[in-house]
Amino acid sequence: MIPKPSFSEEIASLLYSSHANPIKTCIQCGTCSGSCPVARFMDHSPRRIIAMINAGLKDRVLNSNTYWYCASCYYCTVRCPRGIDIAELMYGLKRYSIWKNQYKDGLVGPVFSETFVKTILGSGRSYEPVLATSYLFTFGVQKFLQEAQTATNLMLKGRLPVLPPRIKRLENFKRMINRIIPLRGGS
Amino acid sequence: MKKYAYFPGCSLEKMALSYHNSTVKTMDKLGVELIELDDWNCCGATAYFHVDELLAHTLCARNLAIAEKEKLDLVAPCSGCYKNMYFARAHLKNDPDLAEHINYALEEDNLQFTGSSEVRHLIEIFANDVGIAEIKTKVTHPLEDLRVAPYYGCQILRPKKAKEDVEQPRFFEDILSAIGAIPVEFPLRLSCCGGALIITSRQSALSMVRNLLQSAIDSGANVIATACPLCQVNLECYQKQVNQEFGTELSIPVMYFTQLIGLAFGISPKSLGVGSELVSTRHLVSYAEK
Numbered sequence: 001m002i003p004k005p006s007f008s009e010e011i012a013s014l015l016y017s018s019h020a021n022p023i024k025t026c027i028q029c030g031t032c033s034g035s036c037p038v039a040r041f042m043d044h045s046p047r048r049i050i051a052m053i054n055a056g057l058k059d060r061v062l063n064s065n066t067y068w069y070c071a072s073c074y075y076c077t078v079r080c081p082r083g084i085d086i087a088e089l090m091y092g093l094k095r096y097s098i099w100k101n102q103y104k105d106g107l108v109g110p111v112f113s114e115t116f117v118k119t120i121l122g123s124g125r126s127y128e129p130v131l132a133t134s135y136l137f138t139f140g141v142q143k144f145l146q147e148a149q150t151a152t153n154l155m156l157k158g159r160l161p162v163l164p165p166r167i168k169r170l171e172n173f174k175r176m177i178n179r180i181i182p183l184r185g186g187s
Numbered sequence: 188m189k190k191y192a193y194f195p196g197c198s199l200e201k202m203a204l205s206y207h208n209s210t211v212k213t214m215d216k217l218g219v220e221l222i223e224l225d226d227w228n229c230c231g232a233t234a235y236f237h238v239d240e241l242l243a244h245t246l247c248a249r250n251l252a253i254a255e256k257e258k259l260d261l262v263a264p265c266s267g268c269y270k271n272m273y274f275a276r277a278h279l280k281n282d283p284d285l286a287e288h289i290n291y292a293l294e295e296d297n298l299q300f301t302g303s304s305e306v307r308h309l310i311e312i313f314a315n316d317v318g319i320a321e322i323k324t325k326v327t328h329p330l331e332d333l334r335v336a337p338y339y340g341c342q343i344l345r346p347k348k349a350k351e352d353v354e355q356p357r358f359f360e361d362i363l364s365a366i367g368a369i370p371v372e373f374p375l376r377l378s379c380c381g382g383a384l385i386i387t388s389r390q391s392a393l394s395m396v397r398n399l400l401q402s403a404i405d406s407g408a409n410v411i412a413t414a415c416p417l418c419q420v421n422l423e424c425y426q427k428q429v430n431q432e433f434g435t436e437l438s439i440p441v442m443y444f445t446q447l448i449g450l451a452f453g454i455s456p457k458s459l460g461v462g463s464e465l466v467s468t469r470h471l472v473s474y475a476e477k
Contacts, residue, residue: 037379041391069388071395072233073379074345078353085346094237109237109387116234120246124228126197135386143389146431150424150465154202157463161201168226172296173249179292180245 007058014092021089025082026050032076032086042066043104046076046086049093062102067093068109108135121177124167128160189316192254192261192304193221196268196416197229203265203416205460209445210264210309212459216325216452217317224253224261230268233383241288247275248289251306252298264309264445266415267382270342273306308343310414310444314358322365327453328475329367335447336373336408337363338399340380340418362444363412366451368474375402380421390432396421397429400437410471412444419443424465440468450475 005013012021026047033045043064044052052061070090077087094113097103103110115134119127132151136144154160167173199207214221227250229235231243250272254261263269279286280302290299313322337359344353354377360370378399381392399422403411413419423441430436441464449459456462456472 037381037395038384038388038391041388041394065388069384069391071341071379071382071384071392073341073382075341075379078345078347087346091236091240095240098238107387112383112387113234113237116232117238117242120229120231120235125200126229126232128202131386146428150427153465154424157465159202159204159463165197165200167228169296173228175295176245176249176292177242179295180242180288181239 007056007061008054011053011089011092011096014096021085021092022082023050023084023089024054026054026084027082029081031079031081035075035079037073037075038069038071042069046070046090050084050086050089061093062097062100063104065104065107066090067097068103068107106138108138111135119164121174123164124170124173125165127164130164188218188220189312190220190222190259191307191312192224192257192259194224194227194230194250194254194261194263194268194272196227196263196265197232198265198416198420202420203443205463206264206416206419206443206445207460209443209449209454209459212454213445213448213452214312216449216454217313217321219312219317221262222257222259224250224257227253230263230265230271232267232271236271241285243271244275244278244285245289245292247272248279248300249293249296249298251276251279251302251304252293252300254304255301256298258303260305260307262307262309262312264414265417266308266340266342267417269306269308270346273348274346276302276304276306308414310343310358310362313362313444313448319361319365322362322448326366326451328451330447330451330474331367333368333447333471333474334371334407334409335363335368336403336406336411337370337376337444338373338380338403338411338413338418338422339376340413340415341377341382343414344377359412359414359444362448366448368447368451371403371406371408373403373406373408375399378402380418382417382421385421385425389428392421393425393429393432396425397433397435397437400426400429400439401435404437404439408439410447410468411439411441412447413441414444426466438466440464440466440471442468442471
């Protein structure tokens with residue numbers, strides 16, 4: 001019988017961008033963590049998360065905030081001496097955790113991403129006011145008011161859209177999406 | 188005459204309208220024709236790639252296929268759009284199965300991806316295609332004594348695309364020198380603004396913005412120049428939140444590099460969108476009026 005792939009092998013071969021990501025070759029040098037501007041806010045640094053993946057600590061990896069706190073700055077990716085695409089690895093972990101519906105409680109990232117995707121599928125373009133609904137609920141009163149003030153100022157400067165934009169050939173666009181993932185009512 | 192398919196991206200429709208306007212005005216002055224990509228769609232930003240990579244590549248491929256129909260290279264002023272479409276093209280070119288799958292979907296909009304159109308960032312068009320020498324010839328109002336912090340941010344340079352120097356780039360400084368300004372030594376010029384973390388992880392993003400603002404101010408800059416709408420918004424629109432969070436009093440204007448070029452070309456500040464900032468830039472206009 002063919003053995004089930006390890007967690008490390010699963011993560012290494014997630015789709016196109018991380019195709020054959022050589023995470024098993026990691027030498028734990030820490031260049032990624034040293035270059036990462038968000039490392040100190042993460043439950044586990046990038047170096048450590050790679051060690052944990054290679055050790056097969058799946059639940060602890062998935063239940064950390066690390067990959068949802070990656071800002072996609074790609075410093076780790078351009079500097080890794082082993083050629084590991086670490087930022088893409090973080091994307092892979094995000095997708096993996098959404099598929100498995102397993103991620104740390106209280107994170108805004110997964111909710112925001114899903115709201116974003118729904119907005120694009122509906123209109124073809126992004127629309128800031130809708131996106132705001134995915135994170136404002138996490139704010140306390142003071143922060144909410146501050147956010148509202150900034151939004152008002154931007155509105156006064158003509159920098160916030162009033163109506164949601166949409167592309168012209170939206171029907172074609174939706175049928176195109178349906179050919180990738182068939183959704184309800186698709187042709 | 189140089190001609191490109193222009194992909195403004197969602198931010199430039201409203202939030203970064205001044206980037207759009209200043210791009211159109213300055214490119215026109217340099218004799219470069221920008222044809223807005225017909226019925227373009229969102230590139231997927233970072234969020235789409237979090238959920239489904241195949242769909243995200245499909246979104247990018249539709250834009251690329253429209254540019255191919257026009258037989259033009261595609262230019263994006265947003266670093267995120269640029270990075271997404273650059274790599275979508277690379278992945279589709281390297282993986283015929285992926286391209287075939289996505290082309291099957293593109294048929295619904297009578298489009299086909301072949302990879303014939305290249306993806307470029309706007310700042311490359313200025314620095315390489317037009318060139319520093321040509322920019323200099325159009326300068327009528329050099330921004331003498333204006334000290335500018337050139338903020339490269341992340342995705343113009345990273346991940347590495349071709350042979351460019353991702354650790355010690357100079358092209359932004361060269362552009363600023365060409366328009367008579369002084370590019371300051373800005374140690375954090377390649378550091379991240381936090382990107383979408385400003386929404387999903389406010390605390391960490393504010394701390395990144397704080398470091399950048401402090402670094403720019405310490406380097407003696409009068410203004411930070413950016414080449415990405417998300418960088419501009421994070422660095423400019425959250426200064427109040429940063430000061431509240433950290434008890435600081437940081438304040439520095441943040442403008443698009445195209446606005447600065449436009450001022451040096453003698454284009455009216457209003458038509459470059461100067462005045463739509465939350466941190467006033469009014470005093471900077473006088474540098475072009477000497």
